[in-house]
Amino acid sequence: AQKITQTQPGMFVQEKEAVTLDCTYDTSDPSYGLFWYKQPSSGEMIFLIYQGSYDQQNATEGRYSLNFQKARKSANLVISASQLGDSAMYFCAMGRSASGGSYIPTFGRGTSLIVHP
């Protein structure tokens, strides 16, 4: 069974500083994907970044980068130059291929990020 652990229920960061949100995972699947989503108070889940288990380089998307350490089974999200609009819930998720051909993500409990001016 897959498991995603986000140990930081809440994080605070000063505007323009960098912040790291932790995520560890557990799986026996040889192939999987790791994702981060942002959920503002409006409720919509916004896709941020994806890392495949066989990707050699860490994924980056603008101010977001994923620090993937396969041996440690961690996939931390780094947000550089934080902005007030980054305040939201952040979810780490792991996707796997399942029977029937579907691709099913398992989500962590989330980390609440608050950016101070």
Add this chain to the structure above:
Amino acid sequence: DAGVTQSPTHLIKTRGQQVTLRCSPISGHKSVSWYQQVLGQGPQFIFQYYEKEERGRGNFPDRFSARQFPNYSSELNVNALLLGDSALYLCASSLELAADTQYFGPGTRLTVL
């Protein structure tokens, strides 16, 4: 292009009633997935549909059912509502069945009294 749309935005029902939630995927996306997000937790997978067929099901009771239409839109039905069904119901679409990126709609917030 329009993103994933869901209706209604909010819904209030009483225990024992039935509810239908609707989702329209991004144009060109053939796969639709449904998730339940209880307050304070991450989304839990309910169903995935592709080409009108159920291709994945999470650990939810038979009171939950869904279908996908020829235009790839989808409905989620929940019968015999319980207080514990109160949650944000999210729909996500992806280009293909095994696509590794899903795009979520704004959700339907269901309150069961």
